[in-house]
Amino acid sequence: xxxxxxxxxxxxxxxxxxxxxxxxxxxxxxxxxxxxxxxxxxxxxxxxxxxxxxxxxxxxxxxxxxxxxxxxxxxxxxxxxxxxxxxxxxxxxxxxxxxxxxxxxxxxxxxxxxxxxxxxxxxxxxxxxxxxxxxxxxxxxxxxxxxxxxxxxxxxxxxxxxxxxxxxxxxxxxxxxxxxxxxxxxxxxxxxxxxxxxxxxxxxxxxxxxxxxxxxxxxxxxxxxxxxxxxxxx
Amino acid sequence: xxxxxxxxxxxxxxxxxxxxxxxxxxxxxxxxxxxxxxxxxxxxxxxxxxxxxxxxxxxxxxxxxxxxxxxxxxxxxxxxxxxxxxxxxxxxxxxxxxxxxxxxxxxxxxxxxxxxxxxxxxxxxxxxxxxxxxxxxxxxxxxxxxxxxxxxxxxxxxxxxxxxxxxxxxxxxxxxxxxxxxxxxxxxxxxxxxxxxxxxxxxxxxxxxxxxxxxxxxxxxxxxxxxxxxxxxx
Numbered sequence: 001x002x003x004x005x006x007x008x009x010x011x012x013x014x015x016x017x018x019x020x021x022x023x024x025x026x027x028x029x030x031x032x033x034x035x036x037x038x039x040x041x042x043x044x045x046x047x048x049x050x051x052x053x054x055x056x057x058x059x060x061x062x063x064x065x066x067x068x069x070x071x072x073x074x075x076x077x078x079x080x081x082x083x084x085x086x087x088x089x090x091x092x093x094x095x096x097x098x099x100x101x102x103x104x105x106x107x108x109x110x111x112x113x114x115x116x117x118x119x120x121x122x123x124x125x126x127x128x129x130x131x132x133x134x135x136x137x138x139x140x141x142x143x144x145x146x147x148x149x150x151x152x153x154x155x156x157x158x159x160x161x162x163x164x165x166x167x168x169x170x171x172x173x174x175x176x177x178x179x180x181x182x183x184x185x186x187x188x189x190x191x192x193x194x195x196x197x198x199x200x201x202x203x204x205x206x207x208x209x210x211x212x213x214x215x216x217x218x219x220x221x222x223x224x225x226x227x228x229x230x231x232x233x234x
Numbered sequence: 235x236x237x238x239x240x241x242x243x244x245x246x247x248x249x250x251x252x253x254x255x256x257x258x259x260x261x262x263x264x265x266x267x268x269x270x271x272x273x274x275x276x277x278x279x280x281x282x283x284x285x286x287x288x289x290x291x292x293x294x295x296x297x298x299x300x301x302x303x304x305x306x307x308x309x310x311x312x313x314x315x316x317x318x319x320x321x322x323x324x325x326x327x328x329x330x331x332x333x334x335x336x337x338x339x340x341x342x343x344x345x346x347x348x349x350x351x352x353x354x355x356x357x358x359x360x361x362x363x364x365x366x367x368x369x370x371x372x373x374x375x376x377x378x379x380x381x382x383x384x385x386x387x388x389x390x391x392x393x394x395x396x397x398x399x400x401x402x403x404x405x406x407x408x409x410x411x412x413x414x415x416x417x418x419x420x421x422x423x424x425x426x427x428x429x430x431x432x433x434x435x436x437x438x439x440x441x442x443x444x445x446x447x448x449x450x451x452x453x454x455x456x457x458x459x460x461x462x463x464x465x466x467x468x
Contacts, residue, residue, distance in 0.1 A: 051366055071372050081367035084385040084467035093381065097373045125466045145371075 074142025132163025244436035270341035282353025303347030312410030352393030388463030
């Protein structure tokens with residue numbers, strides 16, 4: 001699974017969004033990409049997933065290009081893309097696209113629904129779920145394909161504390177079941193609660209990559225220190 | 235005033251007495267328009283979906299053309315089909331002029347752009363929304379198109395209904411290529427035109443009532459479909 005990102009740059013509309021980002025991920029099982037809004041976190045995640053093409057640099061998953069590694073990953077977007085189908089229908093669609101045999105689908109769907117706490121809403125239209133439930137469904141839909149890695153983009157943005165807690169519990173459940181998690185957040189509290197290691201991003205630059213304990217106790221980067229201290233980084 | 239109320243009374247008797255001449259005309263109208271719309275859907279749906287989904291050179295031109303063709307003047311379509319099918323025309327040997335088949339061809343030409351243009355819009359909107367998710371799933375082209383068509387099913391039904399509404403109420407094209415021949419190519423709209431000019435207001439009015447009920451029915455169904463879709467899939 002090791003992920004190696006080397007000198008990754010990305011620009012759009014004449015604006016540099018990521019600038020020479022390099023890091024390697026090995027053992028840690030929950031990596032949080034932390035930084036203020038507009039730091040380039042989402043773009044970094046999408047580059048790693050191969051949904052965007054870098055202007056320069058490269059991404060390698062155990063030596064393979066993102067396009068070849070994508071089927072081993074599940075991605076959840078900041079605004080979850082839910083199909084105009086039932087809750088169970090969304091899970092079944094993903095399994096169908098990936099060619100999981102019909103006979104196995106119902107059992108996998110049931111397990112994912114149970115984990116996400118959505119069993120009694122299986123037949124409800126996915127788009128009428130609450131914001132937190134929609135996000136849980138999106139995460140469960142990514143997980144139902146048994147990926148090695150879950151890529152989560154701001155999974156709790158705009159959610160209240162209770163819904164946030166439910167999502168964080170779900171992430172921990174899936175991680176405990178053996179799925180590696182790489183997620184972005186601008187929420188320092190969430191990073192503290194979930195991160196094994198932290199990648200700190202500001203204005204498209206990677207400023208620090210440290211184990212979580214060290215990052216929060218003694219950040220090496222001054223901007224990171226100010227961010228942890230509650231300053232608004234411009 | 236008396237004439238008018240007498241005409242209404244007679245019209246009501248024709249409708250509720252299922253007058254054979256009236257029934258024959260209504261049935262032929264349905265036969266022609268349902269056939270034309272079915273064919274137009276078979277062509278317009280995949281065409282619209284392809285244009286909505288794939289990028290290719292000249293795509294914008296095709297989109298503009300499809301939208302422009304929605305407003306094709308029926309009499310001009312009638313004229314063109316007439317010239318193609320007339321004895322001296324390129325397809326004259328088929329002997330189709332003044333047959334229901336000729337009317338189906340004319341209505342088909344009128345309805346294809348409607349179905350294709352509305353399908354394209356539906357598919358393009360959904361594609362923009364679903365694109366990243368489908369790519370994240372590594373969905374192939376067929377899976378992607380199937381997903382978009384299925385999730386756009388309510389709007390697509392409305393598109394087909396719009397096409398049917400146009401076909402069944404259209405008079406210019408079918409009059410030219412059908413010829414309004416008794417027991418052969420006489421449909422509701424052409425009969426209304428003829429009987430009115432002959433002063434037979436009762437039959438014209440009876441057919442007019444049927445047409446109005448039909449048009450209202452089509453619209454009501456479309457609205458209903460929209461409501462159901464909105465309630466279930468927000």
